[in-house]
Amino acid sequence: MATTEVQRVVFDSGAAASMVEELRGSYRSGKTTSYEWRVSQLQKLEKITEFHEQEIVEALRSDLSKPEFESFVQEIGMLKSACKLAIKQLKSWMKPEKVATSMTTFPSSAEIVSEPLGVVLIISAWNYPFLLSLDPVVGAIAAGNAVVLKPSELAPATSSLLSKLLGEYMDSSSVRVVEGGVAETSALLEQKWDKICYTGNSRVGRIVMASAVKHLTPVLLELGGKSPVVVDSGINLQVACRRIIVGKWGCNNGQACVSPDYILTTKEFASKLVDALKSELDKFYGKNPLQSKDLSRVVNFNHYARLTKMLDEVSDKVIHGGERDVNNLRIAPTILLDVPQDSLIMNEEIFGPLLPIVTVEKIEDSFDLINSGTKPLAAYLFTNNQKLKDHFVKNISAGGLVINDTTIHLAVPTLPFGGVGESGMGAYHGKFSFEAFSHKKAVVYRGYALDASVRYPPYTNGKLNLLKALVGGSLLGIIRALFRSSKA
Structure with a gap:
C-alpha cells in the first residue's frame, strides 16, 4: 500500500508578494477601516482567550515549560485586558481631534484624523509567544489595518496554535499568519509594508530595519538591553x-x-x-x-x-x-x-x-x-x-x-x-498601540467668505507689512498694516 507524503507548501518571495497584494486589495476595499469590522475582529481575539485558555497554556508549557500561573497572568490575562480596553475605547480613539487654527488661516477650522497605515507586518518573539504576537495585532486591527503575523519558530507549539486559531476566528481576507523560520521571514521582509513591528534582539532588529529602509517603511522595534x-x-x-x-x-x-x-x-x-x-x-x-x-x-x-x-x-x-x-x-x-x-x-x-x-x-x-x-x-x-x-x-x-x-x-x-536608543524605537500598549499603527492626518476646513486679497499677487509693501503683523501676532500692528494697505 503506497504512502502519501505531506509536502510542505513553499513560502518564498513570490508567495509573500501574492499574499501582500491580496491583503492590499482587501484594505483598498475599505472593509478594515469601518468601526464595525475593527470591533468584530477585536471581539474574536478576546474569544480566543476565553474559549482556548487551556490550549494556550499547554502550548506555552510545551515551548517553555511555562507555569500556568505565569501563562495566564503574563500572557492570556494581559491580552484579554488589551482587547477589552480597545473595544471599550475604540470610538473615542477613532474620533477626529479638534484643534485650534491661527489668524493666518481665519476663518477656518481644523482637526487631526487618525487613519490606518495600510498593510502591516508583525514579527513576534519566542519568550512571550502568545502575548507578544497578539498584543501588537490588537493595536493594528484597532487602527484599521490589514495584518500579517509571523510568530517565532523557536516557540513552535504556540506558533502552530496561533495559525490554527487565527485561521478559524479572524477575517482571513485581512488577517494572516505565516509560520516558518529565517527563509519565510526573509521572504516577508523583501516586501513593501506600511509598517513593520519587530520584537526581539538588536541583531535581528538591525536586519529588519535595513530591509525596511529599502521601501522607506517605518518600524516599531521592541528590543531589550541590560535593565x-x-x-x-x-x-x-x-x-x-x-x-x-x-x-x-x-x-x-x-x-x-x-x-x-x-x-x-x-x-x-x-x-x-x-x-x-x-x-x-x-x-x-x-x-x-x-x-x-x-x-x-x-x-x-x-x-x-x-x-x-x-x-x-x-x-x-x-x-x-x-x-x-x-x-x-x-x-x-x-x-x-x-x-x-x-x-x-x-x-x-x-x-x-x-x-x-x-x-x-x-x-x-x-x-x-x-x-x-x-x-x-x-x-x-x-x-x-x-x-x-x-x-x-x-x-x-x-x-x-x-x-x-x-x-x-x-x-x-x-x-x-x-525602548530608546539601542533598546528600541516606538511604543505601544493601550491607546499608544492604536497610535503606533495610525497616521495622524492634518485636515483644514474653509469656506469662501472673507477671501483676503493679501495672499495674492501683485505683492505690495502693504501686503507684506500686513503678513508680518499677522505672523507677529500684534493686534495694533495688524490694524496699522490694514490702515496703510487701504490707503495704498
Missing part, C-alpha cells in the same frame, strides 16, 4: 527582594526583555541584600530549584549553551545557585557578586536566570555606571530617599522606569511601552 536595578539601603528589604525575584525569575525565568539584568548596590549593603535574596529564593523555589514547577526552562540548547558560557567565565563569582540540568535545559536561579566589568555577562543582555550584583562606593555612583552603557529598556530603583528618586527619574534614560518594584509598568495601559 539595571539600583538598591539603596534603608528600605523594606524583604519586599524589595521579593519584587526583584518575581521580576527576574518569575518572568519566564529571566527570559524577558524587561527582567532585571544586574543589580547595583553599595559594598556596605551588598551582604544584607545577598542574604535576603537567598532566603526569599529558597522560600519561592525550594532547596532544589531545578525541580521547581514554578520556573520555566531555557527555550533551547543554543540559548542554554550561551548562558552556560557566560556562567563558566565567571563561575568563581557565583554565591548562590549555578546548578544545571542540560537534559531538561534548566539552570537554577543564580546570583553572582562583583563580576568584572569586561566579562561577557556584563556586556551582553543575559536573558536568563543569572543575576550579577555589582557594588559601588556610593549609591549615586550607580547612575554614572548605568549611563556609561547603552540605554536600557527598563531601569528600576529601590529607595525611600526622595532626592534619589528625583535624580533617577531626571538623569536615567530608559524605555521605562519603576520605583520600588520591577516590570509592573507593562500592566499600566495608560503608559507607553517601548
